[in-house]
Amino acid sequence: MLEKLQPIFSLIPQVKSPVHRMPFKEKIKWTGIILVLYFFLTVIPLYGLSTTAVDQFASLRAVLAGSFGSIITLGIGPIVTASIILQLLVGGNLLKLDLSKPQDKALFQGTQKLLAIIFTLFEAAVLVYTGALAAIPGYQAIVIAQIFIGGILIIFLDEVVSKWGFGSGVGLFIVAGVAQAIIVGTFNFLPSAASPGVPAGIIPQFIYRLATGSPDFSILIPIFATIIVFLVVVYAESMRVEIPLSSGRVKGARGKYPLRFIYASNMPVILTSALLLNVQLFATLFQKLGFPILGTISNGQAISGVAYYLSTPTSLSIILTDPLKVLIYGIVFVGACILFAWLWVELSGIGPKKVAGDLHRMGMQIPGFRSSKAQFEKILNKYIPTITILGGAFVGLLAFGADLTSALGGGTGVLLTVGIVYRLYEEIAQEQLMDMHPMLRKFLGD
Structure with missing residues (x-):
């Protein structure tokens, strides 16, 4: 088809791919x-x-x-x-x-x-x-x-x-x-639309309230939430399972194949968030057509039905006012993250079968085991499915929890940003290293 x-x-225009390797x-x-x-x-x-x-x-x-x-x-x-x-x-x-x-x-x-x-x-x-x-x-x-x-x-x-x-x-x-x-x-020093004369940014607003004799430390919660999410994600990115490897072609050459805890990266959160966005979009469409089967939208906000329970809760107070909504949203969000983590691993070529084939073609083997694609796949099957599910559940829970704290940029946004920047840093560092040592490109097969 x-x-x-x-x-x-x-007929669709395309961006031309570079004909040579792009320098750093x-x-x-x-x-x-x-x-x-x-x-x-x-x-x-x-x-x-x-x-x-x-x-x-x-x-x-x-x-x-x-x-x-x-x-x-x-x-x-x-x-x-x-x-x-x-x-x-x-x-x-x-x-x-x-x-x-x-x-x-x-x-x-x-x-x-x-x-x-x-x-x-x-x-x-x-x-x-x-x-x-x-x-x-x-x-x-x-x-x-x-x-x-x-x-x-x-x-x-x-x-x-x-x-x-x-x-x-x-x-x-x-x-x-x-x-x-x-x-x-x-750091926004401009006045807030909700409170004229009061700065909109958290730090200027806190200083303003401190100077006027009415300090409110709860204003700083989003900043602390952002810092905590940042530290947790950085720590989680460093967690990995390392499988020892040796080369059958180069005697004495040994190394490790790292399997990250967040194996599917942050794509599950991006895909899940986009899925929930489309629920809100179709709820609006069906309501306009006179069939509000996904819920009711009023003033741009879902107020009932599936759309309401799948709209992002952005305040800790909602745990007390509507705990059922928080529970349903959390279960759906984390469950969808696990599903998309599994799909992403299978479709992006980092599943056990594909990784086993790549390692076998490179002439690698695990010390103490015979060198075969089937043996590689058997060992990787013990780790990759497990860390895929656990990693998907972890990023889902972290994004869900961070959204509840009203972290700056959105809890999900901060989670995605830290993960993306971390991987971008690794890619830039590797590219710079290969530019400094051209022989390394040949060794890595680039």
């Missing part, structure tokens, strides 16, 4: 250029947007990496939604693709890009025509066109980073958005 779509794939400075340059362009897009307002428009997805804004009211209001939402659907289809064998084969991988990537474009138009239309993104009467089509153009630009900027820079555009945009939210939320 997907092969029949190849003529359509050929070149990758840094392109990553910086895309980051600047992203911030430039966040300040381009939507022409025709009503002043009464309310950000229905404010609690997920950091994960979406979008800027409400700008042409990139959708952020990475369409890209991640397309990824969710394809992962579920491939994981359920409804689409029989072997992503270790270049042809099948190209079909997967082409389909994901086409779906992302379709979802960009669909989500823009739903947001505008349901009133979730209120437009001035008569300007609906213009607002949709602007959001669609912004969404397409995000798709191609992500592709540029993936091919010419470090990491991925999805991760880079999340880090940029969360870092901006943390800095502004901490």
Whole structure:
């Protein structure tokens, strides 16, 4: 079925892949250029947007990496939604693709890009025509066109980073958005809209209240929550199981193959957050059509039904006022993180079978065991499925708990940012090392 779509794939513009290995400075340059362009897009307002428009997805804004009211209001939402659907289809064998084969991988990537474009138009239309993104009467089509153009630009900027820079555009945009939210939320000296004359930033507001004789230390909770999440994630990133290896080709050569505790990275949290976003989006759509089967939305907030129980709780007080909502949301969020962790490991080529094949082809073996692909797979099966489930549950619980504390940038956003920056640092360090020692590239097979 997907092969029949190849003529359509050929019509979609693509970012050309580099024909040679990208040097370190070149990758840094392109990553910086895309980051600047992203911030430039966040300040381009939507022409025709009503002043009464309310950000229905404010609690997920950091994960979406979008800027409400700008042409990139959708952020990475369409890209991640397309990824969710394809992962579920491939994981359920409804689409029989072997992503270790270049042809099948190209079909997967082409389909994901086409779906992302379709979802960009669909989500823009739903947001505008349901009133979730209120437009001035008569300007609906213009607002949709602007959001669609912004969404397409995000798709191609992500592709540029993936091919010419470090990491991925999805991760880079999340880090940029969360870092901006943390800095502004901490040091904003401008007056708050809710309390005129009182600074909006946490530290200026705390100093202001201290100077006026009414100190409120609870204001500092989001800052402490952000620091705690940062420290916990850094510690968790350093946790790993190391499998001893020796080379059958080079006598005396020994090493270790590290299996990270957070084996599936932070992708489960990104995918789960995007899934919950789509629940809110479809709840709004069904309500507009007169079938509020997912719940009721009022003033941009879910107030009943499935949409209410799956909306992100962002305050510790809700544990006392509505513990059932917290319990249901926590179970669904953590369960979805575990599911997506398993799917991501299987589909991204880091499952036991694929890793065993790679190690065997490299001529590696585990001391005390005979060198065979089956033996590698048997040993890896003891570790990878377990740490995948535990790691998925851990990041889900951490993100859920951090959201309850109202951490700056959103608890989920801080969790994602720390993990992304940690891996980006490792990738940059490895790239710099290989630039300094060209012979290392040959040894690593680059």
